[in-house]
Amino acid sequence: MGYTAVHTGWGRLDASLDDLGCGRSWADVHRVKGLELACPECRGRVFARVSPHRARHFYHQVRPPDCALAHESPKHHLLKLELATAARAAGFKAELEVGNEARTWRADVLVLDEQDRPFMALEAQLSPMTPQDARMRTERYAVDGVAVCWVSVEKRPWERGVPSLRVTPPRCRGEAWMVRHGMARYTWAAPRTVRTKAAWRHISCSLEDAVRWILQGRVHSHTGPDGAVWWTAPSYVQLALGRARLEADAEAVV
Ligand SMILES: [Zn+2]
Incomplete structure:
Protein backbone atom coordinates (compact mmCIF):
# COMPACT_ATOMS: atom_id res chain seq x y z
CA MET A 1 0.00 0.00 0.00
CA GLY A 2 1.34 3.40 -0.94
CA TYR A 3 -0.05 6.91 -1.11
CA THR A 4 1.57 7.67 -4.46
CA ALA A 5 1.26 6.43 -8.04
CA VAL A 6 2.52 7.55 -11.42
CA HIS A 7 0.32 8.29 -14.45
CA THR A 8 2.02 8.81 -17.83
CA GLY A 9 0.02 11.96 -18.62
CA TRP A 10 -0.66 13.49 -15.19
CA GLY A 11 2.65 12.71 -13.51
CA ARG A 12 2.89 11.89 -9.82
CA LEU A 13 -0.33 11.33 -7.86
CA ASP A 14 -0.57 11.76 -4.06
CA ALA A 15 -3.71 10.19 -2.57
CA SER A 16 -3.30 12.18 0.67
CA LEU A 17 -4.02 15.47 -1.15
CA ASP A 18 -7.51 16.49 -2.31
CA ASP A 19 -6.31 17.34 -5.83
CA LEU A 20 -3.93 14.35 -5.78
CA GLY A 21 -1.11 16.92 -6.08
CA CYS A 22 -1.72 17.20 -9.84
CA GLY A 23 -5.05 18.98 -10.25
CA ARG A 24 -7.13 15.79 -10.47
CA SER A 25 -9.76 14.36 -8.13
CA TRP A 26 -10.20 10.99 -6.42
CA ALA A 27 -13.13 10.28 -8.79
CA ASP A 28 -10.66 10.43 -11.70
CA VAL A 29 -8.75 7.42 -10.34
CA HIS A 30 -11.06 5.42 -8.07
CA ARG A 31 -12.75 2.50 -9.86
CA VAL A 32 -11.95 3.91 -13.28
CA LYS A 33 -11.75 1.08 -15.81
CA GLY A 34 -8.67 0.89 -18.02
CA LEU A 35 -6.74 3.57 -16.06
CA ALA A 48 -6.90 3.22 -6.13
CA ARG A 49 -8.70 2.03 -2.97
CA VAL A 50 -9.96 3.27 0.42
CA SER A 51 -8.64 1.41 3.50
CA PRO A 52 -10.83 0.32 6.46
CA HIS A 53 -9.29 3.34 8.25
CA ARG A 54 -10.72 5.49 5.43
CA ALA A 55 -7.29 6.36 4.07
CA ARG A 56 -7.15 6.68 0.29
CA HIS A 57 -4.21 4.80 -1.18
CA PHE A 58 -2.90 2.73 -4.09
CA TYR A 59 -2.42 -1.03 -3.90
CA HIS A 60 -0.75 -3.70 -6.02
CA GLN A 61 -3.12 -6.39 -7.23
CA VAL A 62 -0.19 -8.80 -7.12
CA ARG A 63 2.39 -7.73 -4.51
CA PRO A 64 5.92 -7.99 -5.92
CA PRO A 65 8.23 -9.55 -3.29
CA ASP A 66 10.90 -6.87 -3.69
CA CYS A 67 8.76 -3.70 -3.63
CA ALA A 68 9.04 -1.91 -0.26
CA LEU A 69 5.81 0.02 -0.81
CA ALA A 70 3.82 -3.17 -1.45
CA HIS A 71 4.67 -4.63 1.96
CA GLU A 72 4.09 -1.79 4.39
CA SER A 73 1.97 -2.65 7.43
CA PRO A 74 -1.30 -0.76 8.06
CA LYS A 75 0.31 0.87 11.14
CA HIS A 76 3.24 2.13 9.06
CA HIS A 77 0.78 3.36 6.46
CA LEU A 78 -1.21 5.37 9.05
CA LEU A 79 1.86 6.79 10.81
CA LYS A 80 3.20 8.00 7.46
CA LEU A 81 -0.05 9.81 6.75
CA GLU A 82 -0.03 11.30 10.27
CA LEU A 83 3.50 12.66 9.73
CA ALA A 84 2.56 14.21 6.37
CA THR A 85 -0.61 15.71 7.85
CA ALA A 86 1.34 17.20 10.80
CA ALA A 87 3.93 18.73 8.45
CA ARG A 88 1.20 20.27 6.29
CA ALA A 89 -0.69 21.53 9.37
CA ALA A 90 2.55 23.31 10.39
CA GLY A 91 2.44 25.17 7.07
CA PHE A 92 4.95 23.13 5.07
CA LYS A 93 4.75 21.37 1.73
CA ALA A 94 5.27 17.64 2.31
CA GLU A 95 5.65 14.87 -0.27
CA LEU A 96 5.09 11.21 0.44
CA GLU A 97 7.32 8.31 -0.66
CA VAL A 98 9.81 10.40 -2.58
CA GLY A 99 13.47 9.59 -3.18
CA ASN A 100 16.54 11.37 -4.52
CA GLU A 101 17.83 10.91 -8.06
CA ALA A 102 20.82 8.83 -6.98
CA ARG A 103 18.36 6.48 -5.22
CA THR A 104 20.40 6.51 -2.00
CA TRP A 105 17.24 7.27 0.03
CA ARG A 106 13.46 7.28 -0.27
CA ALA A 107 11.68 9.29 2.42
CA ASP A 108 8.29 8.33 3.84
CA VAL A 109 7.60 12.05 4.12
CA LEU A 110 9.89 14.69 2.61
CA VAL A 111 9.32 18.25 3.85
CA LEU A 112 10.19 21.22 1.62
CA ASP A 113 11.21 24.77 2.60
CA GLU A 114 9.79 28.03 1.14
CA GLN A 115 12.04 27.62 -1.93
CA ASP A 116 10.69 24.08 -2.47
CA ARG A 117 14.00 22.55 -1.39
CA PRO A 118 13.81 19.37 0.69
CA PHE A 119 15.21 19.94 4.19
CA MET A 120 13.71 17.30 6.46
CA ALA A 121 12.69 13.65 6.11
CA LEU A 122 10.17 12.15 8.52
CA GLU A 123 10.62 8.38 8.62
CA ALA A 124 8.07 5.98 10.09
CA GLN A 125 10.55 3.28 11.12
CA LEU A 126 8.57 0.35 12.47
CA SER A 127 10.69 -2.50 11.12
CA PRO A 128 13.95 -3.39 12.87
CA MET A 129 17.10 -1.43 12.02
CA THR A 130 20.58 -1.64 13.56
CA PRO A 131 22.14 1.48 15.16
CA GLN A 132 24.81 1.36 12.42
CA ASP A 133 22.13 1.35 9.69
CA ALA A 134 20.37 4.26 11.37
CA ARG A 135 23.56 6.33 11.35
CA MET A 136 24.42 5.31 7.76
CA ARG A 137 20.96 6.19 6.46
CA THR A 138 21.02 9.50 8.37
CA GLU A 139 24.37 10.33 6.73
CA ARG A 140 23.00 9.53 3.26
CA TYR A 141 20.33 12.16 3.78
CA ALA A 142 22.89 14.61 5.17
CA VAL A 143 24.88 14.40 1.90
CA ASP A 144 21.85 16.01 0.20
CA GLY A 145 21.39 18.58 2.99
CA VAL A 146 18.37 16.78 4.44
CA ALA A 147 17.95 16.18 8.19
CA VAL A 148 15.95 13.18 9.43
CA CYS A 149 13.61 12.46 12.29
CA TRP A 150 13.13 8.70 12.82
CA VAL A 151 9.79 7.77 14.36
CA SER A 152 9.13 4.44 16.09
CA VAL A 153 6.31 3.01 18.18
CA GLU A 154 8.54 0.83 20.38
CA LYS A 155 11.81 1.29 22.24
CA ARG A 156 14.53 0.61 19.66
CA PRO A 157 18.30 0.14 20.04
CA TRP A 158 18.97 2.84 17.42
CA GLU A 159 16.84 5.58 19.00
CA ARG A 160 19.55 7.07 21.23
CA GLY A 161 22.06 7.49 18.39
CA VAL A 162 19.97 9.48 15.87
CA PRO A 163 17.31 12.22 16.09
CA SER A 164 14.13 10.29 16.82
CA LEU A 165 10.71 10.25 18.43
CA ARG A 166 8.98 7.29 20.07
CA VAL A 167 5.20 7.58 19.72
CA THR A 168 2.03 5.75 20.70
CA PRO A 169 -0.91 5.43 18.31
CA PRO A 170 -4.38 6.68 19.29
CA ARG A 171 -6.43 4.09 21.20
CA CYS A 172 -9.65 5.25 19.59
CA ARG A 173 -10.81 7.53 16.81
CA GLY A 174 -10.36 11.21 17.60
CA GLU A 175 -7.37 10.66 19.93
CA ALA A 176 -3.97 11.99 18.92
CA TRP A 177 -0.67 10.21 18.28
CA MET A 178 1.48 11.03 21.32
CA VAL A 179 5.25 11.40 21.70
CA ARG A 180 6.59 9.42 24.69
CA HIS A 181 10.34 9.75 24.19
CA GLY A 182 12.77 11.84 22.17
CA MET A 183 11.58 15.34 23.11
CA ALA A 184 13.27 16.57 26.30
CA ARG A 185 13.62 19.60 28.48
CA TYR A 186 16.15 20.47 31.15
CA THR A 187 14.40 21.04 34.46
CA TRP A 188 14.70 20.81 38.15
CA ALA A 189 12.80 17.93 39.72
CA ALA A 190 9.09 17.44 39.38
CA PRO A 191 6.89 19.27 41.91
CA ARG A 192 6.41 17.81 45.43
CA THR A 193 9.82 16.11 45.56
CA VAL A 194 12.01 17.13 48.48
CA ARG A 195 15.42 16.92 46.87
CA THR A 196 15.81 18.67 43.57
CA LYS A 197 18.21 17.78 40.86
CA ALA A 198 18.48 19.41 37.48
CA ALA A 199 18.31 16.86 34.67
CA TRP A 200 17.12 16.21 31.16
CA ARG A 201 13.59 14.82 31.21
CA HIS A 202 11.66 13.46 28.26
CA ILE A 203 8.26 15.06 27.92
CA SER A 204 4.98 13.85 26.48
CA CYS A 205 3.33 15.92 23.75
CA SER A 206 1.25 15.36 20.67
CA LEU A 207 3.08 14.20 17.55
CA GLU A 208 1.54 17.15 15.71
CA ASP A 209 3.15 19.62 18.16
CA ALA A 210 6.51 17.82 18.02
CA VAL A 211 6.58 17.88 14.20
CA ARG A 212 5.67 21.58 14.17
CA TRP A 213 8.41 22.50 16.70
CA ILE A 214 10.97 20.49 14.73
CA LEU A 215 10.06 21.89 11.30
CA GLN A 216 9.81 25.48 12.55
CA GLY A 217 13.24 25.14 14.16
CA ARG A 218 11.95 25.74 17.68
CA VAL A 219 13.68 22.54 18.80
CA HIS A 220 16.96 21.10 17.53
CA SER A 221 18.55 17.69 17.81
CA HIS A 222 21.00 17.84 20.70
CA THR A 223 23.71 15.32 21.58
CA GLY A 224 24.19 14.79 25.30
CA PRO A 225 27.54 14.09 27.01
CA ASP A 226 26.97 10.32 26.75
CA GLY A 227 26.25 10.48 23.01
CA ALA A 228 22.45 10.19 23.34
CA VAL A 229 20.49 12.36 20.91
CA TRP A 230 17.17 14.08 21.61
CA TRP A 231 15.14 17.07 20.46
CA THR A 232 15.11 20.14 22.66
CA ALA A 233 14.92 23.94 22.63
CA PRO A 234 18.21 25.91 22.52
CA SER A 235 17.30 27.67 25.78
CA TYR A 236 17.36 24.32 27.63
CA VAL A 237 20.81 23.57 26.21
CA GLN A 238 22.01 26.96 27.50
CA LEU A 239 20.47 26.23 30.88
CA ALA A 240 22.19 22.83 31.09
CA LEU A 241 25.54 24.33 30.05
CA GLY A 242 25.19 27.08 32.65
CA ARG A 243 24.36 24.55 35.33
CA ALA A 244 27.36 22.38 34.40
CA ARG A 245 29.64 25.43 34.62
CA LEU A 246 28.18 26.34 38.00
CA GLU A 247 28.82 22.85 39.35
CA ALA A 248 32.37 22.87 38.03
CA ASP A 249 32.99 26.25 39.75
CA ALA A 250 31.52 24.94 43.02
CA GLU A 251 33.83 21.93 42.92
CA ALA A 252 36.84 24.15 42.27
CA VAL A 253 35.99 26.23 45.35
CA VAL A 254 35.71 23.13 47.56
ZN1 LIG B 1 5.51 -1.39 -6.05
Missing part, protein backbone atom coordinates in the same frame (compact mmCIF):
# COMPACT_ATOMS: atom_id res chain seq x y z
CA GLU A 36 -3.03 2.75 -16.05
CA LEU A 37 -1.33 3.71 -12.76
CA ALA A 38 2.16 2.56 -11.81
CA CYS A 39 3.88 2.11 -8.43
CA PRO A 40 6.69 4.72 -8.15
CA GLU A 41 8.93 2.10 -6.53
CA CYS A 42 8.62 -1.04 -8.70
CA ARG A 43 6.66 0.36 -11.67
CA GLY A 44 4.12 -2.45 -11.21
CA ARG A 45 0.44 -1.69 -11.85
CA VAL A 46 -1.51 -0.25 -8.90
CA PHE A 47 -5.17 0.57 -8.25
Whole structure:
Protein backbone atom coordinates (compact mmCIF):
# COMPACT_ATOMS: atom_id res chain seq x y z
CA MET A 1 0.00 0.00 0.00
CA GLY A 2 1.34 3.40 -0.94
CA TYR A 3 -0.05 6.91 -1.11
CA THR A 4 1.57 7.67 -4.46
CA ALA A 5 1.26 6.43 -8.04
CA VAL A 6 2.52 7.55 -11.42
CA HIS A 7 0.32 8.29 -14.45
CA THR A 8 2.02 8.81 -17.83
CA GLY A 9 0.02 11.96 -18.62
CA TRP A 10 -0.66 13.49 -15.19
CA GLY A 11 2.65 12.71 -13.51
CA ARG A 12 2.89 11.89 -9.82
CA LEU A 13 -0.33 11.33 -7.86
CA ASP A 14 -0.57 11.76 -4.06
CA ALA A 15 -3.71 10.19 -2.57
CA SER A 16 -3.30 12.18 0.67
CA LEU A 17 -4.02 15.47 -1.15
CA ASP A 18 -7.51 16.49 -2.31
CA ASP A 19 -6.31 17.34 -5.83
CA LEU A 20 -3.93 14.35 -5.78
CA GLY A 21 -1.11 16.92 -6.08
CA CYS A 22 -1.72 17.20 -9.84
CA GLY A 23 -5.05 18.98 -10.25
CA ARG A 24 -7.13 15.79 -10.47
CA SER A 25 -9.76 14.36 -8.13
CA TRP A 26 -10.20 10.99 -6.42
CA ALA A 27 -13.13 10.28 -8.79
CA ASP A 28 -10.66 10.43 -11.70
CA VAL A 29 -8.75 7.42 -10.34
CA HIS A 30 -11.06 5.42 -8.07
CA ARG A 31 -12.75 2.50 -9.86
CA VAL A 32 -11.95 3.91 -13.28
CA LYS A 33 -11.75 1.08 -15.81
CA GLY A 34 -8.67 0.89 -18.02
CA LEU A 35 -6.74 3.57 -16.06
CA GLU A 36 -3.03 2.75 -16.05
CA LEU A 37 -1.33 3.71 -12.76
CA ALA A 38 2.16 2.56 -11.81
CA CYS A 39 3.88 2.11 -8.43
CA PRO A 40 6.69 4.72 -8.15
CA GLU A 41 8.93 2.10 -6.53
CA CYS A 42 8.62 -1.04 -8.70
CA ARG A 43 6.66 0.36 -11.67
CA GLY A 44 4.12 -2.45 -11.21
CA ARG A 45 0.44 -1.69 -11.85
CA VAL A 46 -1.51 -0.25 -8.90
CA PHE A 47 -5.17 0.57 -8.25
CA ALA A 48 -6.90 3.22 -6.13
CA ARG A 49 -8.70 2.03 -2.97
CA VAL A 50 -9.96 3.27 0.42
CA SER A 51 -8.64 1.41 3.50
CA PRO A 52 -10.83 0.32 6.46
CA HIS A 53 -9.29 3.34 8.25
CA ARG A 54 -10.72 5.49 5.43
CA ALA A 55 -7.29 6.36 4.07
CA ARG A 56 -7.15 6.68 0.29
CA HIS A 57 -4.21 4.80 -1.18
CA PHE A 58 -2.90 2.73 -4.09
CA TYR A 59 -2.42 -1.03 -3.90
CA HIS A 60 -0.75 -3.70 -6.02
CA GLN A 61 -3.12 -6.39 -7.23
CA VAL A 62 -0.19 -8.80 -7.12
CA ARG A 63 2.39 -7.73 -4.51
CA PRO A 64 5.92 -7.99 -5.92
CA PRO A 65 8.23 -9.55 -3.29
CA ASP A 66 10.90 -6.87 -3.69
CA CYS A 67 8.76 -3.70 -3.63
CA ALA A 68 9.04 -1.91 -0.26
CA LEU A 69 5.81 0.02 -0.81
CA ALA A 70 3.82 -3.17 -1.45
CA HIS A 71 4.67 -4.63 1.96
CA GLU A 72 4.09 -1.79 4.39
CA SER A 73 1.97 -2.65 7.43
CA PRO A 74 -1.30 -0.76 8.06
CA LYS A 75 0.31 0.87 11.14
CA HIS A 76 3.24 2.13 9.06
CA HIS A 77 0.78 3.36 6.46
CA LEU A 78 -1.21 5.37 9.05
CA LEU A 79 1.86 6.79 10.81
CA LYS A 80 3.20 8.00 7.46
CA LEU A 81 -0.05 9.81 6.75
CA GLU A 82 -0.03 11.30 10.27
CA LEU A 83 3.50 12.66 9.73
CA ALA A 84 2.56 14.21 6.37
CA THR A 85 -0.61 15.71 7.85
CA ALA A 86 1.34 17.20 10.80
CA ALA A 87 3.93 18.73 8.45
CA ARG A 88 1.20 20.27 6.29
CA ALA A 89 -0.69 21.53 9.37
CA ALA A 90 2.55 23.31 10.39
CA GLY A 91 2.44 25.17 7.07
CA PHE A 92 4.95 23.13 5.07
CA LYS A 93 4.75 21.37 1.73
CA ALA A 94 5.27 17.64 2.31
CA GLU A 95 5.65 14.87 -0.27
CA LEU A 96 5.09 11.21 0.44
CA GLU A 97 7.32 8.31 -0.66
CA VAL A 98 9.81 10.40 -2.58
CA GLY A 99 13.47 9.59 -3.18
CA ASN A 100 16.54 11.37 -4.52
CA GLU A 101 17.83 10.91 -8.06
CA ALA A 102 20.82 8.83 -6.98
CA ARG A 103 18.36 6.48 -5.22
CA THR A 104 20.40 6.51 -2.00
CA TRP A 105 17.24 7.27 0.03
CA ARG A 106 13.46 7.28 -0.27
CA ALA A 107 11.68 9.29 2.42
CA ASP A 108 8.29 8.33 3.84
CA VAL A 109 7.60 12.05 4.12
CA LEU A 110 9.89 14.69 2.61
CA VAL A 111 9.32 18.25 3.85
CA LEU A 112 10.19 21.22 1.62
CA ASP A 113 11.21 24.77 2.60
CA GLU A 114 9.79 28.03 1.14
CA GLN A 115 12.04 27.62 -1.93
CA ASP A 116 10.69 24.08 -2.47
CA ARG A 117 14.00 22.55 -1.39
CA PRO A 118 13.81 19.37 0.69
CA PHE A 119 15.21 19.94 4.19
CA MET A 120 13.71 17.30 6.46
CA ALA A 121 12.69 13.65 6.11
CA LEU A 122 10.17 12.15 8.52
CA GLU A 123 10.62 8.38 8.62
CA ALA A 124 8.07 5.98 10.09
CA GLN A 125 10.55 3.28 11.12
CA LEU A 126 8.57 0.35 12.47
CA SER A 127 10.69 -2.50 11.12
CA PRO A 128 13.95 -3.39 12.87
CA MET A 129 17.10 -1.43 12.02
CA THR A 130 20.58 -1.64 13.56
CA PRO A 131 22.14 1.48 15.16
CA GLN A 132 24.81 1.36 12.42
CA ASP A 133 22.13 1.35 9.69
CA ALA A 134 20.37 4.26 11.37
CA ARG A 135 23.56 6.33 11.35
CA MET A 136 24.42 5.31 7.76
CA ARG A 137 20.96 6.19 6.46
CA THR A 138 21.02 9.50 8.37
CA GLU A 139 24.37 10.33 6.73
CA ARG A 140 23.00 9.53 3.26
CA TYR A 141 20.33 12.16 3.78
CA ALA A 142 22.89 14.61 5.17
CA VAL A 143 24.88 14.40 1.90
CA ASP A 144 21.85 16.01 0.20
CA GLY A 145 21.39 18.58 2.99
CA VAL A 146 18.37 16.78 4.44
CA ALA A 147 17.95 16.18 8.19
CA VAL A 148 15.95 13.18 9.43
CA CYS A 149 13.61 12.46 12.29
CA TRP A 150 13.13 8.70 12.82
CA VAL A 151 9.79 7.77 14.36
CA SER A 152 9.13 4.44 16.09
CA VAL A 153 6.31 3.01 18.18
CA GLU A 154 8.54 0.83 20.38
CA LYS A 155 11.81 1.29 22.24
CA ARG A 156 14.53 0.61 19.66
CA PRO A 157 18.30 0.14 20.04
CA TRP A 158 18.97 2.84 17.42
CA GLU A 159 16.84 5.58 19.00
CA ARG A 160 19.55 7.07 21.23
CA GLY A 161 22.06 7.49 18.39
CA VAL A 162 19.97 9.48 15.87
CA PRO A 163 17.31 12.22 16.09
CA SER A 164 14.13 10.29 16.82
CA LEU A 165 10.71 10.25 18.43
CA ARG A 166 8.98 7.29 20.07
CA VAL A 167 5.20 7.58 19.72
CA THR A 168 2.03 5.75 20.70
CA PRO A 169 -0.91 5.43 18.31
CA PRO A 170 -4.38 6.68 19.29
CA ARG A 171 -6.43 4.09 21.20
CA CYS A 172 -9.65 5.25 19.59
CA ARG A 173 -10.81 7.53 16.81
CA GLY A 174 -10.36 11.21 17.60
CA GLU A 175 -7.37 10.66 19.93
CA ALA A 176 -3.97 11.99 18.92
CA TRP A 177 -0.67 10.21 18.28
CA MET A 178 1.48 11.03 21.32
CA VAL A 179 5.25 11.40 21.70
CA ARG A 180 6.59 9.42 24.69
CA HIS A 181 10.34 9.75 24.19
CA GLY A 182 12.77 11.84 22.17
CA MET A 183 11.58 15.34 23.11
CA ALA A 184 13.27 16.57 26.30
CA ARG A 185 13.62 19.60 28.48
CA TYR A 186 16.15 20.47 31.15
CA THR A 187 14.40 21.04 34.46
CA TRP A 188 14.70 20.81 38.15
CA ALA A 189 12.80 17.93 39.72
CA ALA A 190 9.09 17.44 39.38
CA PRO A 191 6.89 19.27 41.91
CA ARG A 192 6.41 17.81 45.43
CA THR A 193 9.82 16.11 45.56
CA VAL A 194 12.01 17.13 48.48
CA ARG A 195 15.42 16.92 46.87
CA THR A 196 15.81 18.67 43.57
CA LYS A 197 18.21 17.78 40.86
CA ALA A 198 18.48 19.41 37.48
CA ALA A 199 18.31 16.86 34.67
CA TRP A 200 17.12 16.21 31.16
CA ARG A 201 13.59 14.82 31.21
CA HIS A 202 11.66 13.46 28.26
CA ILE A 203 8.26 15.06 27.92
CA SER A 204 4.98 13.85 26.48
CA CYS A 205 3.33 15.92 23.75
CA SER A 206 1.25 15.36 20.67
CA LEU A 207 3.08 14.20 17.55
CA GLU A 208 1.54 17.15 15.71
CA ASP A 209 3.15 19.62 18.16
CA ALA A 210 6.51 17.82 18.02
CA VAL A 211 6.58 17.88 14.20
CA ARG A 212 5.67 21.58 14.17
CA TRP A 213 8.41 22.50 16.70
CA ILE A 214 10.97 20.49 14.73
CA LEU A 215 10.06 21.89 11.30
CA GLN A 216 9.81 25.48 12.55
CA GLY A 217 13.24 25.14 14.16
CA ARG A 218 11.95 25.74 17.68
CA VAL A 219 13.68 22.54 18.80
CA HIS A 220 16.96 21.10 17.53
CA SER A 221 18.55 17.69 17.81
CA HIS A 222 21.00 17.84 20.70
CA THR A 223 23.71 15.32 21.58
CA GLY A 224 24.19 14.79 25.30
CA PRO A 225 27.54 14.09 27.01
CA ASP A 226 26.97 10.32 26.75
CA GLY A 227 26.25 10.48 23.01
CA ALA A 228 22.45 10.19 23.34
CA VAL A 229 20.49 12.36 20.91
CA TRP A 230 17.17 14.08 21.61
CA TRP A 231 15.14 17.07 20.46
CA THR A 232 15.11 20.14 22.66
CA ALA A 233 14.92 23.94 22.63
CA PRO A 234 18.21 25.91 22.52
CA SER A 235 17.30 27.67 25.78
CA TYR A 236 17.36 24.32 27.63
CA VAL A 237 20.81 23.57 26.21
CA GLN A 238 22.01 26.96 27.50
CA LEU A 239 20.47 26.23 30.88
CA ALA A 240 22.19 22.83 31.09
CA LEU A 241 25.54 24.33 30.05
CA GLY A 242 25.19 27.08 32.65
CA ARG A 243 24.36 24.55 35.33
CA ALA A 244 27.36 22.38 34.40
CA ARG A 245 29.64 25.43 34.62
CA LEU A 246 28.18 26.34 38.00
CA GLU A 247 28.82 22.85 39.35
CA ALA A 248 32.37 22.87 38.03
CA ASP A 249 32.99 26.25 39.75
CA ALA A 250 31.52 24.94 43.02
CA GLU A 251 33.83 21.93 42.92
CA ALA A 252 36.84 24.15 42.27
CA VAL A 253 35.99 26.23 45.35
CA VAL A 254 35.71 23.13 47.56
ZN1 LIG B 1 5.51 -1.39 -6.05
